[in-house]
Amino acid sequence: MPQHPNCHCKRLFIDAPVPSETGGATCDIRKFTEYLFSEKYSDNGKIRMFRMLGFDINGEYKLGLLNEYGQRISIEIDLTKNGRNIRLITGWMVRPKGLITCTTPLGG
Ligand SMILES: [Zn+2]
Structure with missing residues (x-):
């Protein structure tokens, strides 16, 4: 410190994140509708794998x-x-x- 000439940066220590207390998870539905189950990307085999497991776009x-x-x-x-x-x-x-x-x- 300082890390840059003429700057006003300050080091701020923060606690390590605790996912079980502050975490969350979301997944954009388009990951399924426009990617996994899209025929456009069927060459990667993911749509075939998901269907083989019994999953489809209509849950x-x-x-x-x-x-x-x-x-x-x-x-x-x-x-x-x-x-x-x-x-x-x-x-x-x-x-x-x-x-x-x-x-x-x-x-x-
Ligand atoms: Zn700085």
């Missing part, structure tokens, strides 16, 4: 309760790890303009 879900808070849906997710299979039923809320947010990663 499978079950309608749940509809009330003043919104429309609930559930989505089944099959996971396999170390040769063991488990089916999770995840809960989601449909928001305006098609956004869905997870209300429970393990419901039912």
Whole structure:
């Protein structure tokens, strides 16, 4: 310090990020609609792989309760790890303009 001539930079120490406390995750739907499931990029084999796994652009879900808070849906997710299979039923809320947010990663 100083790092640059005639500057007023100050070093500011910050705590290391703690993803479990401050993290979040989003994924632009166009990663699926305009890339993974687009025939335009089918040469990379990703669309074939996803379809082989049973996924398609029109997801499978079950309608749940509809009330003043919104429309609930559930989505089944099959996971396999170390040769063991488990089916999770995840809960989601449909928001305006098609956004869905997870209300429970393990419901039912
Ligand atoms: Zn500077």
